[in-house]
Amino acid sequence: MEFSLLCLPVAVWLLVLAGADFAAAQRSPSCKTMCGDIEVPYPFGLEKECAIHSGFHLNCTTADGTTKLLGGNVEVTKVSVQDNKAWFNTYISRQCYSQSIKRMTDWNAWINITGTPFVVSADDNKVTVLGCNSLAYMRSNDYIIGCVSTCGETSPKNGSCSGAGCCRVDIPRGVRYYEGFFNPLYNTSEIWRTNPCNYVGVIANEAFNFSTTYLNSTVFYDTDGAKKPIVMEWAIARNTCEEAKIDKNTPYACVSDHSNCITNDAGYACRCSDGYEGNPYIYDGCTDIDECLDNVKYPCAGICKNTPGSFTCSCPRGKRMIGSVCLKDQKSTWMAPVVGASIGLVVLVVSVACACSIQDRRNLHRIKQKYFRQHGGLLLFQEMKSQQGIPFKIFSEEEVQEATNRFAEQQVIGHGGHGKVYKGVLKGDVEVAVKRCMTIDEQQKKEFGKEMLILSQINHRNIVKLLGCCLEVEVPMLVYEFIPNGTLFHLIHGSHSGHISLDTRVRIAHESAEALDYLHSSASPPIVHGDVKSANILLNGDFTAKVSDFGASILAPSDESQFVTLVQGTCGYLDPEYMQTCQLTDKSDVYSFGVVLLELLTRKKPFNLKGPEHEKSLSMVFLEAMKENKLEDILDGEIKNDENLEFLEEIAELARQCLEMCGVNRPSMKEVAEKLDGLRKVLQHPWAHKDPEELDSLLGESSSVNSGIILSTGNFSITKKVAVGLESGR
Numbered sequence: 001m002e003f004s005l006l007c008l009p010v011a012v013w014l015l016v017l018a019g020a021d022f023a024a025a026q027r028s029p030s031c032k033t034m035c036g037d038i039e040v041p042y043p044f045g046l047e048k049e050c051a052i053h054s055g056f057h058l059n060c061t062t063a064d065g066t067t068k069l070l071g072g073n074v075e076v077t078k079v080s081v082q083d084n085k086a087w088f089n090t091y092i093s094r095q096c097y098s099q100s101i102k103r104m105t106d107w108n109a110w111i112n113i114t115g116t117p118f119v120v121s122a123d124d125n126k127v128t129v130l131g132c133n134s135l136a137y138m139r140s141n142d143y144i145i146g147c148v149s150t151c152g153e154t155s156p157k158n159g160s161c162s163g164a165g166c167c168r169v170d171i172p173r174g175v176r177y178y179e180g181f182f183n184p185l186y187n188t189s190e191i192w193r194t195n196p197c198n199y200v201g202v203i204a205n206e207a208f209n210f211s212t213t214y215l216n217s218t219v220f221y222d223t224d225g226a227k228k229p230i231v232m233e234w235a236i237a238r239n240t241c242e243e244a245k246i247d248k249n250t251p252y253a254c255v256s257d258h259s260n261c262i263t264n265d266a267g268y269a270c271r272c273s274d275g276y277e278g279n280p281y282i283y284d285g286c287t288d289i290d291e292c293l294d295n296v297k298y299p300c301a302g303i304c305k306n307t308p309g310s311f312t313c314s315c316p317r318g319k320r321m322i323g324s325v326c327l328k329d330q331k332s333t334w335m336a337p338v339v340g341a342s343i344g345l346v347v348l349v350v351s352v353a354c355a356c357s358i359q360d361r362r363n364l365h366r367i368k369q370k371y372f373r374q375h376g377g378l379l380l381f382q383e384m385k386s387q388q389g390i391p392f393k394i395f396s397e398e399e400v401q402e403a404t405n406r407f408a409e410q411q412v413i414g415h416g417g418h419g420k421v422y423k424g425v426l427k428g429d430v431e432v433a434v435k436r437c438m439t440i441d442e443q444q445k446k447e448f449g450k451e452m453l454i455l456s457q458i459n460h461r462n463i464v465k466l467l468g469c470c471l472e473v474e475v476p477m478l479v480y481e482f483i484p485n486g487t488l489f490h491l492i493h494g495s496h497s498g499h500i501s502l503d504t505r506v507r508i509a510h511e512s513a514e515a516l517d518y519l520h521s522s523a524s525p526p527i528v529h530g531d532v533k534s535a536n537i538l539l540n541g542d543f544t545a546k547v548s549d550f551g552a553s554i555l556a557p558s559d560e561s562q563f564v565t566l567v568q569g570t571c572g573y574l575d576p577e578y579m580q581t582c583q584l585t586d587k588s589d590v591y592s593f594g595v596v597l598l599e600l601l602t603r604k605k606p607f608n609l610k611g612p613e614h615e616k617s618l619s620m621v622f623l624e625a626m627k628e629n630k631l632e633d634i635l636d637g638e639i640k641n642d643e644n645l646e647f648l649e650e651i652a653e654l655a656r657q658c659l660e661m662c663g664v665n666r667p668s669m670k671e672v673a674e675k676l677d678g679l680r681k682v683l684q685h686p687w688a689h690k691d692p693e694e695l696d697s698l699l700g701e702s703s704s705v706n707s708g709i710i711l712s713t714g715n716f717s718i719t720k721k722v723a724v725g726l727e728s729g730r
């Protein structure tokens, strides 16, 4: 009796709460739920009043006798509330040989679902490139991923997609915009009779099965009205579960009993709890699953009994469960079940209250341990034991959460292709930056511990110091020293940054070059940064440069045969040779560093989407200007004067060498650093740069280094073509 009394206030409170919101969240019975054969469950709706908000309003249209479900102008073929997914049909990009004009023609397709509840599901789709001579890319905002597909060495096989006629790579998380486009250097103009077209698109894994007929005919494009399925993930709102629960302005959508909230790449969404099924967005939408009706999914060889949220499976009296079947129990006495049952009951009653929380905590502990192992935590610990004295700490999840105020949005100080960076304060008022990686796949997870160990041992004044990491979470987190004064990108391109002296610019360039040289030649094994850009060079109070963000870094591969079919990087900085060969080398960093030098010289952004075609890429504009002897026109007026032009030309020449099309022709980072060191010394002795001869002698060893740099054999036309390839997608 006491029990039910205790329960009463809670029940009443629930009822009141439910009653108040009922009308708002329940959809009217007059709402249509079918569009042709497609079921459209709440929170989606075919009328504005029937959807949870306007983002979930879909259109059911009938034209030429076919009924279609449309979201905006995209065709929707299925929506699912069980896993918060939706299936769209979208166009793919193609490049075909046209007999009439005897040239290749490109059709670049793009999708933009910015501002909708959807994101492209990173787990269910891949960038898919088809063709016998194709290098195609997917660009998403400032992210590029490429894939090579050829038919030369290995012949294409039905059902196999590993570079022969077909190539697939993972896409980043959180993509809301992308376009597919082709590198014009790879095309089928020579083999068009047998292989007319190349294709690139983001295609659902479940819907794609490679067939060799896709290469020698246009059947792949011609079927399904030229559209291919893509799986989207959706969310009610952009915020996380924690934020949604306390948000007073918009009602929380997970209204059903026995439902819970999950945070996905799109935001927050709802699910029925384990053992329940139905629609968590509707009151009482989640109902108990009767497991006993489905003996395949929930096998039970004995007596099955459904319970709320679960089921029990027991044997008739006189039989015992052996494995999963009930067998006659020879030693059974009538006492055993009775005594067993009563003891069981007592134990059950006593423990029922705390069982859940203990079980939860145990599960949590087990999961943490699992992640810790997965991320190489043990390896790390063993190594640390043998190398005493590294000031590197393994943080617990609680410590990191506390430091960052539970990863509050206000604490975010940066976004990258690989994750978010939060500002945090550890106990004892130590300011730190915490990076939470987002795109760690299984392969990377295994390498994580080892890579962390190497980074933790790097101690260079111009590289952001890694203080520690947290390994007991699903995605590992890194804790860095906090650098207070923002990025070089901000300094150069920020709206309220003032004059930056030439002295400061050369110093930042020199220090960054030293840091990269250290990674390339002093770290063991060598490290290639992989994403050098001004946004990854941080500055502290006195403009000391600190290179950061090793999310894209690789350890120089020990196994030469390793072949990557994945290219990624930031537009404007990406080494064109890397884009073509798919091999990331230290010279790729040199190229990107060359672009940073250009930014310092010109104070222009490396990639300008809005500019006219030929002015989009800073490196192209620069190389063109160099060729036409018009360097002066693009230099930043703030640093340029009659006296130092020669000096600036020296830096520009260094940048030009870094931007050489062929990696082997670029200087090494060591040579770049030495040259900049020499130039910096010149600046500190202002009398020097009046006399070019003296300048040469002052440069000393770095001018002898010059002889090791091949000066002007580059073929600019190739550079240009690649850059055109980058832009033809617009």
Ligand SMILES: *[C@@H]1O[C@H](CO)[C@@H](O)[C@H](O)[C@H]1NC(C)=O
Pocket (backbone or CB within 6 Å): 057, 058, 059, 070, 071, 072, 073
């Ligand atoms: C539905 O279709 C009508 C007419 O085609 C259009 O005016 C309306 O904007 C569409 N609504 C949505 C949500 O796509």
Ligand SMILES: *[C@@H]1O[C@H](CO)[C@@H](O)[C@H](O)[C@H]1NC(C)=O
Pocket (backbone or CB within 6 Å): 112, 113, 114, 115, 177
């Ligand atoms: C995508 O659409 C949004 C809004 O509809 C727009 O602001 C944005 O510029 C678009 N992005 C691109 C790359 O076109």
Ligand SMILES: *[C@@H]1O[C@H](CO)[C@@H](O)[C@H](O)[C@H]1NC(C)=O
Pocket (backbone or CB within 6 Å): 156, 157, 158, 211, 212, 213
């Ligand atoms: C692949 O399958 C298609 C039919 O789907 C068939 O026409 C073709 O001959 C097959 N190719 C090979 C190499 O087996």
Ligand SMILES: *[C@@H]1O[C@H](CO)[C@@H](O)[C@H](O)[C@H]1NC(C)=O
Pocket (backbone or CB within 6 Å): 158, 159, 209, 210, 211
């Ligand atoms: C792909 O198609 C081939 C026949 O072309 C078939 O043998 C194979 O089972 C299919 N694979 C999948 C995953 O559907």
Ligand SMILES: *[C@@H]1O[C@H](CO)[C@@H](O)[C@H](O)[C@H]1NC(C)=O
Pocket (backbone or CB within 6 Å): 103, 104, 184, 185, 186, 187, 188, 189, 190
């Ligand atoms: C296509 O490839 C051929 C060499 O295979 C090359 O000569 C040509 O310039 C490329 N571009 C176009 C647009 O045809």
Ligand SMILES: *[C@@H]1O[C@H](CO)[C@@H](O)[C@H](O)[C@H]1NC(C)=O
Pocket (backbone or CB within 6 Å): 212, 213, 216, 217
């Ligand atoms: C394409 O190649 C497949 C085998 O690889 C063959 O069965 C098919 O007939 C070819 N189709 C055309 C149009 O040549």
Ligand SMILES: *[C@@H]1O[C@H](CO)[C@@H](O)[C@H](O)[C@H]1NC(C)=O
Pocket (backbone or CB within 6 Å): 484, 485, 540, 541, 542
């Ligand atoms: C650097 O940041 C600190 C703390 O935010 C600030 O006090 C200082 O003025 C900044 N220095 C420069 C040069 O911006």
Ligand SMILES: *[C@@H]1O[C@H](CO)[C@@H](O)[C@H](O)[C@H]1NC(C)=O
Pocket (backbone or CB within 6 Å): 713, 714, 715, 717, 718
């Ligand atoms: C540079 O490219 C042009 C074609 O654009 C070619 O004719 C020339 O031979 C190339 N030069 C070198 C040195 O590769």
